[in-house]
Amino acid sequence: DAGVIQSPRHEVTEMGQEVTLRCKPISGHDYLFWYRQTMMRGLELLIYFNNNVPIDDSGMPEDRFSAKMPNASFSTLKIQPSEPRDSAVYFCASRPTLAGTTDTQYFGPGTRLTVL
Amino acid sequence: GDSVTQMEGPVTLSEEAFLTINCTYTATGYPSLFWYVQYPGEGLQLLLKATKADDKGSNKGFEATYRKETTSFHLEKGSVQVSDSAVYFCALSDKGAQKLVFGQGTRLTINP
Numbered sequence: 001d002a003g004v005i006q007s008p009r010h011e012v013t014e015m016g017q018e019v020t021l022r023c024k025p026i027s028g029h030d031y032l033f034w035y036r037q038t039m040m041r042g043l044e045l046l047i048y049f050n051n052n053v054p055i056d057d058s059g060m061p062e063d064r065f066s067a068k069m070p071n072a073s074f075s076t077l078k079i080q081p082s083e084p085r086d087s088a089v090y091f092c093a094s095r096p097t098l099a100g101t102t103d104t105q106y107f108g109p110g111t112r113l114t115v116l
Numbered sequence: 117g118d119s120v121t122q123m124e125g126p127v128t129l130s131e132e133a134f135l136t137i138n139c140t141y142t143a144t145g146y147p148s149l150f151w152y153v154q155y156p157g158e159g160l161q162l163l164l165k166a167t168k169a170d171d172k173g174s175n176k177g178f179e180a181t182y183r184k185e186t187t188s189f190h191l192e193k194g195s196v197q198v199s200d201s202a203v204y205f206c207a208l209s210d211k212g213a214q215k216l217v218f219g220q221g222t223r224l225t226i227n228p
Binding site for chain 1: 150152157158159160161162165205214215216218219220221
């Protein structure tokens, strides 16, 4: 089975440009998570969805960040306008619902974003 | 709120050495505990997990025991290999919260 798919793997852009990161979760998984990883702050949860509905976006740093999940097989994280401090690796993860348990999250390979 | 504290890295060992990476947590409920590993250039992968007190998770020679009395979940391996070089993350998930809280990560380097 294919794992979580993210695109692009690398993105280099200039300050002020719009950036869109994409994620395809594992089929049948109804939770999707977006994380950001930096040296300074480690791994931070930005937002997560359940059945395509945003549940907790308290980690989204500011209004420049937005995330959508139009259907069960696709999600986007958009930064507009981008700033150099947004440079990081962005991970998408998904997991299924298992009644009565909290189970493993499956991570994609990440998108390394560099904003010049 | 819930939090996870890992031992500071980086950690450098010789091949076949014994490994311990300390992890303690703070949680209001009874969380599930995880160790994830991140190899260079890759995403995180689950290494092992434990869902209740005194459970032992194990995988690939790594072990960790859920200790409620000391709120700890230390990662151990008896004989490390060069291929174990990676960043290791301890994490918890409060069963009601649906999301993972990660420690800061510990970079492990194994020299031949």
